[in-house]
Amino acid sequence: MKIIVCVKQVPDTAATMEVENGNISWGDAPLIINPWDEFAVEAALNLAADQGGEVTALCLGKEEETEAIKHALAMGADAAVLVSDPALKGSDTVAASKVLAAAITKIGEVDLVLFGQQSVDTDTGLLPVQVARLLKWPSLTLVSKFKEVTPAEGSLQVIRSMEEGNQVIKSRLPAVVSVTKDYGEPRYPSFMGIRKASKAEYPVWTLTDLGIDPPSSSISWPEVNKPVEKEIVTEIIDGDTPEEKAKTLVEKLIAEKVL
Amino acid sequence: MDFGLSEEHHMVQRMVRDFAVKEVAPTIQEQDRLGEMDPQVLPRMAELGILGITIPLKYGGQGMDYISLGLACEELEAVDTSLRVVISVHNGLTCLTLLQWGTEEQKNKFLVPLAQGEKIGCGAFTEPGAGSDLSHLQTTGKIDGSCYILNGEKMWISLATAADYAVVTVRTNPKASKAYQGLSTFLVDLHSPGISRGDLHGKLGVRAGSTGWIAFQDVRVPAENMIGKEGEGFKVTMSAFDSGRYTVAAGATGLIGAALDASKTYADQRKAFGEKISDLQLIKAKIARMSLDYQAARLLYLKAGWMKNKGLRNTRETSAAKWYATEASFQAASEAVQIHGAYGYSDEYPVERYLRNAKGAMIYEGSNEIQSLIQADYALERRQDKKLRKESPPYDHESWT
Numbered sequence: 001m002k003i004i005v006c007v008k009q010v011p012d013t014a015a016t017m018e019v020e021n022g023n024i025s026w027g028d029a030p031l032i033i034n035p036w037d038e039f040a041v042e043a044a045l046n047l048a049a050d051q052g053g054e055v056t057a058l059c060l061g062k063e064e065e066t067e068a069i070k071h072a073l074a075m076g077a078d079a080a081v082l083v084s085d086p087a088l089k090g091s092d093t094v095a096a097s098k099v100l101a102a103a104i105t106k107i108g109e110v111d112l113v114l115f116g117q118q119s120v121d122t123d124t125g126l127l128p129v130q131v132a133r134l135l136k137w138p139s140l141t142l143v144s145k146f147k148e149v150t151p152a153e154g155s156l157q158v159i160r161s162m163e164e165g166n167q168v169i170k171s172r173l174p175a176v177v178s179v180t181k182d183y184g185e186p187r188y189p190s191f192m193g194i195r196k197a198s199k200a201e202y203p204v205w206t207l208t209d210l211g212i213d214p215p216s217s218s219i220s221w222p223e224v225n226k227p228v229e230k231e232i233v234t235e236i237i238d239g240d241t242p243e244e245k246a247k248t249l250v251e252k253l254i255a256e257k258v259l
Numbered sequence: 260m261d262f263g264l265s266e267e268h269h270m271v272q273r274m275v276r277d278f279a280v281k282e283v284a285p286t287i288q289e290q291d292r293l294g295e296m297d298p299q300v301l302p303r304m305a306e307l308g309i310l311g312i313t314i315p316l317k318y319g320g321q322g323m324d325y326i327s328l329g330l331a332c333e334e335l336e337a338v339d340t341s342l343r344v345v346i347s348v349h350n351g352l353t354c355l356t357l358l359q360w361g362t363e364e365q366k367n368k369f370l371v372p373l374a375q376g377e378k379i380g381c382g383a384f385t386e387p388g389a390g391s392d393l394s395h396l397q398t399t400g401k402i403d404g405s406c407y408i409l410n411g412e413k414m415w416i417s418l419a420t421a422a423d424y425a426v427v428t429v430r431t432n433p434k435a436s437k438a439y440q441g442l443s444t445f446l447v448d449l450h451s452p453g454i455s456r457g458d459l460h461g462k463l464g465v466r467a468g469s470t471g472w473i474a475f476q477d478v479r480v481p482a483e484n485m486i487g488k489e490g491e492g493f494k495v496t497m498s499a500f501d502s503g504r505y506t507v508a509a510g511a512t513g514l515i516g517a518a519l520d521a522s523k524t525y526a527d528q529r530k531a532f533g534e535k536i537s538d539l540q541l542i543k544a545k546i547a548r549m550s551l552d553y554q555a556a557r558l559l560y561l562k563a564g565w566m567k568n569k570g571l572r573n574t575r576e577t578s579a580a581k582w583y584a585t586e587a588s589f590q591a592a593s594e595a596v597q598i599h600g601a602y603g604y605s606d607e608y609p610v611e612r613y614l615r616n617a618k619g620a621m622i623y624e625g626s627n628e629i630q631s632l633i634q635a636d637y638a639l640e641r642r643q644d645k646k647l648r649k650e651s652p653p654y655d656h657e658s659w660t
């Protein structure tokens with residue numbers, strides 16, 4: 001089974017984000033693999049172990065930003081491909097999906113493409129669907145479990161987990177799946193994996209390699225703002241009895257339109 | 260000269276940090292209050308390969324270098340000292356001692372399961388009546404056919420009740436002209452008849468770790484379990500400390516880092532006299548000191564690690580790193596408590612635990628008074644390293660992986 005897992009590089013979730021003049025920066029905080037993608041890598045590795053086959057990590061990013069790919073390799077991915085081209089700076093999800101779809105097509109004979117459910121920086125969750133659409137493959141989002149995967153019959157059954165409940169879905173392969181954190185904790189990289197990853201070589205494809213023109217973005221971010229900081233007022237409610245205090249509290253909450 | 264860490268080192272750091280932060284940090288306050296080790300800790304560290312990180316693949320280890328070992332200690336102790344203590348005694352005192360002094364048979368028989376984490380090791384040197392002055396230890400080992408018979412008691416032994424094997428130094432020749440020449444070291448199976456052991460309670464720190472005693476009553480140890488030769492026990496023990504102290508130094512550096520992080524976060528949010536306390540110069544001075552000490556301690560241990568990688572004798576550098584880092588970590592933890600005001604005095608915040616934990620490292624693996632004597636003797640040229648019959652092996656990527 002040939003599985004591709006798409007991984008993205010994001011600023012460390014522990015980093016402090018600064019917004020200034022419409023630009024976002026995170027100081028010298030390190031970049032990490034998008035934490036959601038780790039669940040997708042975990043799923044890919046388990047599927048490959050069960051079914052036999054190989055896992056390729058696919059990343060769209062700057063050439064020097066290798067954290068996500070290296071992390072996926074250290075977790076156990078067999079191979080990696082980085083797509084990097086200066087023309088892709090500031091791409092929106094439509095543009096990114098075109099590039100990823102082209103890369104997936106170029107890799108060829110893929111049975112399954114996995115994504116994390118969203119990325120922690122831009123938070124759209126759109127890419128899996130857009131890539132599926134371009135490839136004309138079924139798109140199965142928010143998957144928490146793979147019930148049955150039978151590449152020989154070209155079919156799979158998954159469980160989608162949503163707030164309202166779980167949904168069992170049967171689909172044909174190849175397909176694009178986004179994995180939620182309910183899938184189960186991702187493994188840590190092993191020391192062996194770390195050594196392998198640090199030595200691993202992988203191709204870096206440009207748009208020319210993919211044979212496509214720079215895709216245009218439909219949206220841009222002319223401005224980014226921090227939410228206005230709320231003024232927080234602390235008030236200690238006085239009263240002789242708990243009942244009295246509760247009464248005052250309820251009155252205040254009603255006055256503030258909280259209740 | 261290259262001060263950079265490799266990509267591999269960064270990944271090791273991240274992986275060990277993720278483990279400690281995700282799996283230990285959430286329950287550490289509770290374990291510390293209980294005064295018990297979380298039973299999941301050793302199996303998880305074994306599973307992740309941390310218990311064999313700096314041992315060649317062919318001996319069951321992970322084949323990472325000595326810098327990786329230091330970085331792992333730093334990350335572990337940033338969460339809790341008890342995690343790093345595991346590395347100090349299992350990886351440091353036990354595995355690395357076997358790697359340096361063990362015979363091929365001993366390595367295959369004992370080091371492999373230890374490095375794989377199937378067995379746990381500890382180092383048992385201290386006795387009720389002898390700590391710093393190890394040459395006068397009193398546990399005896401008397402030859403009897405193909406065995407030595409051990410009698411005596413070891414005290415203050417980390418992982419005493421958790422370990423399967425102990426590296427034990429005893430007196431095999433009471434008539435040796437110099438006390439230290441009468442010592443020999445053994446790898447002892449702690450499940451042997453005649454061994455009793457237990458945990459000590461009421462410790463100031465490392466409460467989430469195990470520290471105990473091991474008593475030997477007519478314990479028969481096969482002569483082939485002797486590490487090094489008869490009479491080499493003191494040298495073997497000092498080599499064990501060259502390994503153990505390195506992990507203590509690196510760990511204490513992590514503790515300084517943790518004290519600094521906690522202090523930064525708190526000082527940036529706490530207000531007094533209308534401003535953030537991090538804007539007050541007296542608080543800044545404390546933060547500055549921690550930051551400086553973190554950098555200095557890190558340079559010292561990384562240099563020792565670099566020397567270990569090269570196979571250079573590093574007793575002086577490792578002792579300096581241990582001395583500096585553990586003193587500084589106690590200072591940093593104390594100042595972190597101070598910065599937290601009354602909150603720092605409560606275990607709702609981690610800094611009081613840092614302070615209690617930091618004290619131990621000034622005592623064990625050679626008290627800091629002993630380290631200062633070592634440094635003085637080197638500086639005064641009263642001490643010179645003599646070549647050992649078996650030196651600590653350098654890190655060799657080819658043969659280790």
Ligand SMILES: Cc1cc2nc3c(=O)[nH]c(=O)nc-3n(C[C@H](O)[C@H](O)[C@H](O)COP(=O)(O)OP(=O)(O)OC[C@H]3O[C@@H](n4cnc5c(N)ncnc54)[C@H](O)[C@@H]3O)c2cc1C
Pocket residue numbers: 348381382383384385388389390391392414415416417418465470619622623624625626627628629632
């Ligand atoms: C938490 C913890 C874990 C430990 N784990 C282990 C372990 O795993 N294995 C093990 O073998 N031991 C272990 N120890 C024991 C530790 O190594 C000893 O406590 C240490 O070596 C000091 O020995 P001592 O306690 O007998 O103190 P002593 O040797 O009696 O020293 C008392 C004081 O006198 C000072 N002193 C001694 N000699 C001199 C000198 N010549 N000049 C100046 N000052 C001197 C010491 O520095 C100290 O301040 C552990 C201890 C603790 C607290």
Ligand SMILES: Cc1cc2nc3c(=O)[nH]c(=O)nc-3n(C[C@H](O)[C@H](O)[C@H](O)COP(=O)(O)OP(=O)(O)OC[C@H]3O[C@@H](n4cnc5c(N)ncnc54)[C@H](O)[C@@H]3O)c2cc1C
Pocket residue numbers: 529530531532536539540541542597598599600601602604
């Ligand atoms: C065991 C214990 C018993 C106590 N008992 C009592 C009691 O009986 N009654 C009572 O009223 N209180 C009591 N306290 C509280 C104690 O008095 C306060 O903790 C103390 O005044 C410090 O205040 P804080 O904890 O709010 O720290 P903060 O005032 O927030 O100070 C935090 C840190 O900032 C430093 N700092 C603050 N301002 C400045 C400045 N201008 N320049 C430089 N540094 C500054 C402080 O020195 C400290 O290091 C007790 C505390 C403890 C731990």
